[in-house]
Amino acid sequence: MRTILTTLALLGASSALAATYPLTLKDDLGRTVTVKAEPARIVSLLPSTTETLCAIGACSKLVAVDDYSDYPQQVTKLPKVGGLYNPNLEGIIAQRPDLVIVSKYGKLAEPLTQAGLTVVAVNPETYDEVFSKTLTLGRLVNRETPAKNLVTQMRRDIARIEILTRSVPKVSTYVEIDPTPYSIGPNSFIGVVLSKAGGANIIPASLGDFPKIDPELVVKANPQLMLGLDLKTAAARPGWAGLRAVRAGKVMDIPKDLNTILGRPGPRLPQALAGLARILHPELFRK
Amino acid sequence: MQDGTLTARPFVRAARTPLLLVALALTILCAIAFGSVHVPLGDVLRALWHGLNGTPLSGTDVIVWQIRLPRVVMGLLVGASLAVCGGAYQGVFRNPLADPYLIGVASGAALGATVSIVAEWPRALVPVFAMIGAFLSVLVTLALAREGRRFPPNRLILAGVVVGSIASAASSFLILRGEDRARQVLAYTLGDLSFSGWRDILTVLPYAVIGAATLMLLARALNTLALGDLTARSLGVPVERLRLIIVIAASLATAAAVSYVGIIGFVGLIVPHVVRRLWSADHRVLLPVSAVAGATLLVLADLVARTTFLSQVGIVTTLIGGPFFLSLLRRGSRL
Numbered sequence: 296m297r298t299i300l301t302t303l304a305l306l307g308a309s310s311a312l313a314a315t316y317p318l319t320l321k322d323d324l325g326r327t328v329t330v331k332a333e334p335a336r337i338v339s340l341l342p343s344t345t346e347t348l349c350a351i352g353a354c355s356k357l358v359a360v361d362d363y364s365d366y367p368q369q370v371t372k373l374p375k376v377g378g379l380y381n382p383n384l385e386g387i388i389a390q391r392p393d394l395v396i397v398s399k400y401g402k403l404a405e406p407l408t409q410a411g412l413t414v415v416a417v418n419p420e421t422y423d424e425v426f427s428k429t430l431t432l433g434r435l436v437n438r439e440t441p442a443k444n445l446v447t448q449m450r451r452d453i454a455r456i457e458i459l460t461r462s463v464p465k466v467s468t469y470v471e472i473d474p475t476p477y478s479i480g481p482n483s484f485i486g487v488v489l490s491k492a493g494g495a496n497i498i499p500a501s502l503g504d505f506p507k508i509d510p511e512l513v514v515k516a517n518p519q520l521m522l523g524l525d526l527k528t529a530a531a532r533p534g535w536a537g538l539r540a541v542r543a544g545k546v547m548d549i550p551k552d553l554n555t556i557l558g559r560p561g562p563r564l565p566q567a568l569a570g571l572a573r574i575l576h577p578e579l580f581r582k
Numbered sequence: 583m584q585d586g587t588l589t590a591r592p593f594v595r596a597a598r599t600p601l602l603l604v605a606l607a608l609t610i611l612c613a614i615a616f617g618s619v620h621v622p623l624g625d626v627l628r629a630l631w632h633g634l635n636g637t638p639l640s641g642t643d644v645i646v647w648q649i650r651l652p653r654v655v656m657g658l659l660v661g662a663s664l665a666v667c668g669g670a671y672q673g674v675f676r677n678p679l680a681d682p683y684l685i686g687v688a689s690g691a692a693l694g695a696t697v698s699i700v701a702e703w704p705r706a707l708v709p710v711f712a713m714i715g716a717f718l719s720v721l722v723t724l725a726l727a728r729e730g731r732r733f734p735p736n737r738l739i740l741a742g743v744v745v746g747s748i749a750s751a752a753s754s755f756l757i758l759r760g761e762d763r764a765r766q767v768l769a770y771t772l773g774d775l776s777f778s779g780w781r782d783i784l785t786v787l788p789y790a791v792i793g794a795a796t797l798m799l800l801a802r803a804l805n806t807l808a809l810g811d812l813t814a815r816s817l818g819v820p821v822e823r824l825r826l827i828i829v830i831a832a833s834l835a836t837a838a839a840v841s842y843v844g845i846i847g848f849v850g851l852i853v854p855h856v857v858r859r860l861w862s863a864d865h866r867v868l869l870p871v872s873a874v875a876g877a878t879l880l881v882l883a884d885l886v887a888r889t890t891f892l893s894q895v896g897i898v899t900t901l902i903g904g905p906f907f908l909s910l911l912r913r914g915s916r917l
Contacts, residue, residue: 514645
């Protein structure tokens with residue numbers, strides 16, 4: 296089955312029309328940018344963008360990445376040019392890229408544009424944007440068909456897990472992304488993945504995507520599962536020792552690898568979903 | 583010494599103390615009754631009763647007795663400490679602007695806390711490092727501000743602001759280095775009562791009580807300091823030693839407060855000023871009344887914080903305190 300799909304994808308790719316350059320688009324900073332020709336030297340400053348570019352067959356065009364891009368393996372050998380807070384402007388320019396893909400945060404776009412580089416801000420944040428930005432990146436680097444195929448493949452993998460998790464009752468879950476405590480709303484990227492993995496987020500959407508919450512809310516909701524903190528911490532918090540999740544020992548830090556992909560709205564979204572589903576519904580994956 | 587009571591209207595003068603106590607009682611009641619989760623009044627009373635008679639807590643009992651009540655008590659404790667310390671700092675330095683925030687103690691405490699948060703040392707160590715930071719910064723501020731044996735107000739504020747800025751810059755550097763912890767540090771530097779439990783209260787209590795009690799016992803001495811060092815010395819007051827004891831006691835109480843709930847600005851500045859205006863500049867009145875008023879203000883601010891989008895108590899107090907501070911500057915108010 297897989298081989299057939301891949302063959303079809305390859306056929307699709309070869310028969311697709313090449314993108315027409317110059318290509319003009321509006322980026323995530325609201326700027327209108329023109330890419331003159333198919334980029335051959337790309338600097339990616341977001342880990343999720345790096346992963347997407349590699350997943351659509353443009354990995355070899357990358358000449359430098361940000362400090363946090365560490366997947367796939369081959370990008371770890373590329374020069375690192377800083378992070379959001381400490382970008383290495385000179386390092387980026389020295390690579391003589393013909394395309395720099397930046398986050399909409401930080402303030403890189405302006406100085407890099409002034410330095411004569413072509414800069415595009417592509418910033419997937421929500422669940423839906425994972426797909427739309429994959430297509431945007433595909434257009435940018437003339438890998439439109441692989442991008443479309445990637446999206447199709449991702450949607451198929453996601454659907455497979457969703458069918459499983461729909462068959463079992465939802466687990467009410469509290470996800471902590473910071474011990475002060477910050478949690479995630481149902482409309483955030485992780486929030487959507489959580490719900491598809493068969494979880495019921497205890498945080499109401501009205502509080503926003505990354506709300507600082509009142510610990511009272513957690514006591515009131517009395518979740519079955521707590522993610523993002525350890526059992527000892529949860530039990531030591533005022534009033535939390537008697538909660539369902541704590542008494543049942545269902546409090547756990549999100550494993551590091553899973554946590555990394557949950558924080559990257561990119562091609563490994565199905566993997567993130569599968570990982571979370573395994574934690575929420577281990578009964579579905581026992582074989 | 584200027585008599586603050588002269589500015590108050592007769593009615594306010596007569597009713598001020600009962601009014602303050604009523605405000606305190608109402609604030610405590612509201613703070614226990616309201617929160618981000620709706621708990622009917624009957625359940626609140628039942629929860630309080632269950633907590634007192636030792637019935638096992640369940641459901642909303644936990645919210646009221648384990649979360650809201652300790653949060654209120656911590657608010658009272660910290661608010662009272664900060665206000666008393668503010669009053670004492672202002673008295674000992676004869677400077678209306680001196681408060682834990684402006685003389686750099688709070689920023690120093692924050693730096694200490696930031697170091698331990700970013701380094702991921704155990705949470706129990708955060709207060710210890712906050713205290714070390716607070717003491718180091720106050721020592722540096724005093725050393726910088728010192729002019730012979732005196733601490734002139736403008737030099738003190740300048741030194742405090744500079745020490746505070748350096749501490750803040752160092753904290754910012756650490757925050758940027760440890761991006762994952764940034765939010766935690768931010769929450770700390772904005773002041774937060776979220777996770778105050780009974781155990782934390784028991785930890786802060788002795789420092790706050792010892793600090794505040796020492797300051798109140800020294801109230802008469804603080805009054806003599808207000809007459810000027812020369813006069814005080816001629817009255818037989820050991821000015822330098824007294825000043826040192828007061829600074830240490832106030833820094834101890836401040837650091838204890840700051841270490842658990844983070845930096846809560848302006849309580850130590852506003853409260854003593856209002857009390858001086860409405861009651862008296864006599865420290866025997868000023869300090870105890872400031873304690874009650876500070877406690878009231880902080881619990882009220884925390885109630886606002888947790889029921890509105892402002893979310894953190896330090897944001898609320900700073901939004902109230904900032905404009906108040908500016909109006910003081912404009913009116914050129916003196917001690």
